[in-house]
Amino acid sequence: KHLPYFCRGEVVRGFGRGSKELGIPTANFPEHVVDSLPLDLTTGIYYGWGCVANEGVHKIVVSIGWNPYYKNVKKSMETHLIHPFKEDFYGEMLSVIIVGYIRPEKSFNSLDSLISAIHSDIEEAKKRLDLPEFNRLKDDNFFNTHS
Ligand code: ADP
């Protein structure tokens, strides 16, 4: 009921969980952005569109979950953009539209099964975002207006 959900914020450092080493870097939002998520938004994996600074709009996979770093009392929101960036973009403005839900969070019994789950999330996101009703959100004016 909260979707599509629009938000933006500066990219901050995460908790060094080594996402980049897995080949799946995830850009973190600051606490105030995560705190303004609807309280009853289901945790799990979402897909949508995202844009760094005022550059291109890319498909994204977003993980919204309970943050182990804060003993699971705070949420975290991490965005993987399905696009190869030449450089990190800490400090840049990241704008995202969360469009749909893929699955709840799960715990995996191996790193390999975690990685393959993420890869199938990415494939699922790509496919769904090509559907006309979701595709048109990439042209939303939200990505042309900067606050
Ligand atoms: P952190 O723990 O600081 O979040 P990660 O290993 O998750 O570190 O890497 C995230 C950082 O990688 C982002 O903040 C961004 O600067 C950079 N980055 C490069 N390419 C991407 C991408 N395709 N999607 C998300 N972040 C990316």
Ligand code: MG
């Ligand atoms: Mg990260």
